[in-house]
Amino acid sequence: MDSNKKYWKGLEELNQTPAFIESNKGEFAEPIPVEDVLNEAGLSTRTPRRDFLKALGFGLGAVTLAACNRTPIHKAVPYVIKPEEVTPGIPNFYASSFNGQSVLVRTREGRPISIEANPNAIGLNQGTDAPTVASVLDLYDMSKLQNPQIGGKDVEWAKLDSTVIASLDKAAAAGKQITIVSNTVNSPTTLATIARLATKYPTTSHIQVDAISYGGIIEANRNSFGKAVIPSYHFANAQVVVSVAADFLGSWLAGEEHTQDYIKNRDYKSLKNGKMSRHIQFESGLSMTGSNADVRIAIKPSEEGAVLIALYNEITGQTIAGGTTNAKAQTAIKLAAKELANAKGAAVVVAGSNDINTQALVNAINTQLGAYGAIIDLDNYSKQYQGSDAAFQQFLATAKAGQVGVAFFLNSNPIYDYFNAGDVKAALAKVDFTLSFADRADETASELKAIAPASTFLESWGDASSKEGLFTIVQPTINPVFNTRQVEQSLLVWAGDTTSIYDFVKLNWEANILPGTGKVWKDILQSGFVYKGSSTGSSYSANVDVNSVASAIVNDSKKIAGAVELKLYESTVMRDGRYANNAYLQELPDPVSKVTWDNYAAINPKFAEELGLGENGKVTVEANGQSIDLPVVLQPGQTMGTVSVALGYGRTKVGKAGNEVGKNAFPLASLINGTVQLAAQAKVFKAVGTYELAQTQTHHTIEGRNIIRETTFAKYLKDPNSESGRFADSHKTYDLWNKFEQPGHKWVMAIDLNACTGCGSCIVACNVENNIPVVGRDEVRRRREMHWLRIDRYYTIEENGTKFTKEKEIADIQDFENVTVVHQPMLCQHCEHAPCETVCPVLATVHSSEGLNHMAYNRCFGTRYCANNCPYKVRRFNWFNYWNDSRFDNYLNNEFTQLVLNPDVTTRSRGVMEKCSMCIQRIQGGKLQAKIENRKLKDGDVKMACQAACSANAIIFGDANDPESEVSKALRNERVYYVLEEINVQPNIGYMTKVRNTFEA
């Protein structure tokens, strides 16, 4: 309340543009044309009264007739032989893993419906990222191939097998290479099957190449430590984190695991102990990680190396040439270096660059900081990205020389995601037989001779090893939906091995993984993983010639330095584009820009002004001789003279939902020093035409009311109540209504604004759990997205007169580079005095004795008064019958994807309001389980879907009537405040103030 900071969601709001004011007048973007119909002109022209009466009369008659029909026949078809473990109506959980994370798959009547983290796992165990939660939809993707193909025609597996074996024999006889090109494969089983193939065909080789390359780190570590690996990072042990353009909470390496660890030093428990880490971020585009940083400095991509050199100099006291000359950065580096040096052993520097020299310099800095061991673990190293750009180059050269007889592509789509697709096509033309294991005829697969569609991880036996010593199992939860076969089985068949894949996986585990662990196969099926590594790594010291590395960095930086610089990045949501056909992910707003269903060129507003660009403008971005046209997003925080473009969009052959969404930016990348580089010199100029992005940032705006509370760590230490601005502390409140007793449970939630990173996996988890429809780009433009839970992202600019004197030195409000961000999850607050309840004419939304605001869809008849009266703007209206309307078939409404629906939640019809139900099906389920087991409900028995997906533990749910519950403890925290408390609606969701650990003078 006392804060005079101005929070805004977008530039439209900051500038109060006419369009923004207009669209925020009403709850809904497009008013119903009631006036037109009722006034005289309306009666005589468009919808005359007589027609209306005719329609009404006909409707009444039709309904009367329809009501006369006899009981509809519904068939009930039981199993012939019921599987022993299936009880209709009760979910089963299977331990499996996705991208190496141990997860639990929930199935109902034999079909997987959701995925949650395995709470006992090693590493990431309290949440999942958005692609993991959404992956269950890919199982039912109707754009996948339903049969193997040769030359674009469906064939039997037997025919495919004979063709492939003949080709392999031919290649072997001619002494030609057989190459398997894949992304990183860390599955012991897959590697064993490849080895099996290599035994039969000795010319077989396996090449790994990742769309987003981390070759720089691997090579740098080979040079520095003699270990060509990517280390594991344990941010839980880091009190000071400096990141140079590494989106380590998002897409960089194991972003979700980093989030879990990083937040442990920043959440309410850590603050309660008076501890909070400090995070300084140097980057060009505003990444999700940057939006969570305590201090963020906007730099150009070409300055990344210079910043690291300057940082090295500051820490070691050396004076190596090439340090940054950026004044803002210099100030920050001085402060950061001091912090890092003070926190030796608990400080770490990470860099997002894929340049070998830059990463070598980072190794040198981290050695100085003593980060190797507790924070950077080279013993239990990560095996998630082992791709080598050089190896792929080598393959292309060999293929072009006609030495490759057979090429298999496994999870690899280079024609889409390699920067030089023409080169790949030319090489493939020289290969005698080419085959892809893709589950769909994607950009690469459709150019090849054959496709052997692979089953998804939910239909396959397998395993993964995302970290040295960690082995996770993949077990099937359903029979293959289509006529697909898992890759490993195909490789075995082609190698002449008739072992079934189940036996193969089991034998491989029993022979190579389980010995020495004291566990047997069945234990693994239950626990899902086995860990043979150590708890911490040992200390390492980098052997780096800093002078030569620095001069190389300076030279290479010159190649990308320019008036305008382009930075390509992997978006937190869409990643490298492999999930592009997943409608849940396409509709998930980007954590920072809040754009859905598109990628865009992010440009600083002032820079856009210089280019003559406004809202809905388009630009041509030109780099490395390639150019693409993109819509513009005016992105506060973006460095002047830079443009950021997300990768992973612009797929052309991924499926009905993902085709032609955005533009492919991979061609703008380049190869420097043998590694793929995502930064480049660029030209940006205004393009013709306009394009309206489906951006949700100003939807559901809370009228500029003061709903964010923010303080600094220093103030918090002095007074934990600092800036919490609780209305009740200074005002007496009066109730118009009688107090409603809640003698049983009282369900409440606490949300820690300091923990929420804005990643959005909770939104996807909520969608999956509650059968929330995907509405598509056009409907999002009309502000009709259906998400029950949204994450509001607020910007602030430090205005004059703040206490942060040091910050003032580096702040220049005029260029919009220095913004800070707060992410606020917003969902139904389940108000005790809910304004929506009092205006509903049919009592469709009423309060419960457990403190929940119930919504009875079958009572609702769509007046939408409730949505108009909701101060939090969290109610959503079904403008269409999304589950029975062919316009939405490409997203969720088709016979396959409907199988992902949660059978415990009703799908809502057109004309009905909906909103967060606080996962009431889970509450009821938890209570029933307690009753059946004849016990009291324990804290933690009931978890919300959003809570279960949150690796930052930002969402805490429970029973306020249990004083010992986690949520009761959290809500007793001094930081807790209630949003719009002053209007006395008595919300049941408490928020905790955002605390920023800024530099103090």
Next chain:
Amino acid sequence: MRNISSVLGRLAKSISVSLVLLFAVTMTSNAQDVKEGAALFKANCTTCHKIDKKVTGPALAGMSERHSEEWLVSWIKNSKAMVDAGDPAAVKIYEEYNKMAMTAFTHLSDDQIKNIIAYVGDEEAKLAAKAAEPQVAGAGQSSGANNFMIFGLVAILILAIGVVVVLNRVTRTLEKVLINNQEAIHAAQANEEAHAESRNAKFARAFLKNKKLVGFAVLMLVALLAVVGWRTMWNVGVHEGYQPVQPIKFSHQIHAGVNQIDCQYCHGGAYKSKNASIPSANVCMNCHNTVTASDHYEGELSPEIAKLYRAVDFNPDTREYGSNPRPIEWVRIHNLPDFAYFNHSQHVSVAGVECQTCHGPIETMEEVYQYSPLTMKWCVDCHKTTEVNADNAYYDQLIEAHEKLKKGEKMTAAMIGGLECGKCHY
């Protein structure tokens, strides 16, 4: 009904037991007694054996030829011992029947077993005779069939011609009579009509003159229509009494009533899940593997059970399962709308509600029908009156809180939120 049948059943059982005892006592001589054998056979063997058919165990016909009497006695007494001892014939049978050992009948004396063998032999002979008889008759019939049929047809033809001739003469006579008396008939008809018309008209005129009566009648009609209309409207979508025809004439009266099979045996889901669930066909096969109800179908397989066998693709003769099962498509009787959440286990396991409370006297239903209206009013009425099962530890904290509010009063489901929308609609 149930009581009577069970009493009868018990009576029959005790009589048969006492008969067996009687025989056992009186028959001390070594002579093999077919009657005693019959009683013993029925008491001990029929669960698994038939004379002429392979059931759980082999068909018994011809066993005396296959094995010596001595061997049979020893086998019946304790087959497992013989198998263990390695008797080749015993091991062969044991292997053939999937290593399922026959129950040991050590309590039967050698003589009793011999009696059974004698009975089997006797039955076998009877069956053979029966099989031979119709065959002979059939052969005779087929040779004589053609002649017999031709004679029959000719006889029928002659008879038909005779009937036609007689009827023709009757018609002609009647027509003659009509022509002679036509005038008299016309006069009588006219007279009658005039009389009736005047009576109807008189009544109508009198009724219309009485305006009060007309008004009253109209009022009554409107009221009647209103009441009927109101009732119909309220029952739109209510299917109380709905009794669709099922693909298999499954009788709950036999299974739950006469045989007293617990509901849980087939509908286990009701105790642990939201769905009561229709049992899968393999549950039916637990019993119907041997129960064929052939006593009611002259030794043939019941046609309804045959449908079950078709569904699981079971061949009762070879006793083998095929690879082409076809699930049974039952017609759902109880249809709740999608927007209403109902959980069986909450009501059955937690609240302890009897199945019959909602499903009616299911154990007397030949064909199941919807007993309850399944309307929201019906749910709510029950929630208002049903007391919470306070023994459950879950309610401890709830009841504690409530006792502070309302001392000594009973607590119904409605009082702990059982009427709130979100309890059933989400």
